[in-house]
Amino acid sequence: xxxxxxxxxxxxxxxxxxxxxxxxxxxxxxxxxxxxxxxxxxxxxxxxxxxxxxxxxxxxxxxxxxxxxxxxxxxxxxxxxxxxxxxxxxxxxxxxxxxxxxxxxxxxxxxxxxxxxxxxxxxxxxxxxxxxxxxxxxxxxxxxxxxxxxxxxxxxxxxxxxxxxxxxxxxxxxxxxxxxxxxxxxxxxxxxxxxxxxxxxxxxxxxxxxxxxxxxxxxxxxxxxxxxxxxxxxxxxxxxxxxxxxxxxxxxxxxxxxxxxx
Numbered sequence: 001x002x003x004x005x006x007x008x009x010x011x012x013x014x015x016x017x018x019x020x021x022x023x024x025x026x027x028x029x030x031x032x033x034x035x036x037x038x039x040x041x042x043x044x045x046x047x048x049x050x051x052x053x054x055x056x057x058x059x060x061x062x063x064x065x066x067x068x069x070x071x072x073x074x075x076x077x078x079x080x081x082x083x084x085x086x087x088x089x090x091x092x093x094x095x096x097x098x099x100x101x102x103x104x105x106x107x108x109x110x111x112x113x114x115x116x117x118x119x120x121x122x123x124x125x126x127x128x129x130x131x132x133x134x135x136x137x138x139x140x141x142x143x144x145x146x147x148x149x150x151x152x153x154x155x156x157x158x159x160x161x162x163x164x165x166x167x168x169x170x171x172x173x174x175x176x177x178x179x180x181x182x183x184x185x186x187x188x189x190x191x192x193x194x195x196x197x198x199x200x201x202x203x204x205x206x207x208x209x210x211x212x213x214x215x216x217x218x219x220x221x222x223x224x225x226x227x228x229x230x231x232x233x234x235x236x237x238x239x240x241x242x243x244x245x246x247x248x249x250x251x252x253x254x255x256x257x258x259x260x261x262x
Contacts, residue, residue, distance in 0.1 A: 082152045141227075
């Protein structure tokens with residue numbers, strides 16, 4: 001888990017509390033402080049560190065999510081690593097169910113996720129993903145095929161593919177494509193084991209010229225890697241131009257429809 005100074009202490013507290021209620025408890029919790037945090041955030045982390053095996057990694061200057069996660073991965077003691085964002089919530093059986101699945105021989109195991117506003121019972125959409133590796137690879141030709149923060153993966157497989165790299169707003173998708181090309185096997189549990197806190201502000205960040213430019217830059221890299229064909233590159237670029245430049249309300253409605261479909 002990477003924590004940034006703008007995170008709300010109450011959200012971090014809820015996230016960590018949900019980890020402490022797992023039926024399959026983690027042997028360690030690696031928290032990366034991506035730059036200096038507020039006293040309130042430090043207090044939340046310190047409180048949990050007093051009653052559980054919390055490993056705190058401090059990066060003096062903010063480096064962004066991808067590089068922060070890569071640093072945390074280096075300090076993770078286990079081969080099986082679970083990801084989580086600092087403002088989300090997980091049900092008690094998340095780790096138990098995903099661990100049972102990854103032990104069947106997969107390298108990345110994620111699941112569906114439920115998006116909510118404010119309170120966990122105020123769900124607005126279920127973000128579904130295909131189950132089998134073949135269908136996951138197929139979807140990866142159009143969008144990120146797994147819920148990143150909701151995944152378990154094998155540390156060795158992530159590092160073998162080059163680990164997290166700086167790819168603004170697309171650190172996870174970039175990693176999945178490299179892992180697919182490297183032969184890693186994926187699976188999505190077909191139920192929601194992750195609750196994503198969202199807001200209208202987050203929807204607005206999924207659009208605009210800067211977001212679109214980062215997206216196209218990432219797609220060009222996928223084409224150079226040999227993962228995107230030229231037609232994949234063209235189709236994805238045209239679709240993203242159409243979506244990212246829509247007014248926020250229309251983009252929000254479209255995203256909800258896509259989340260429910262997949």
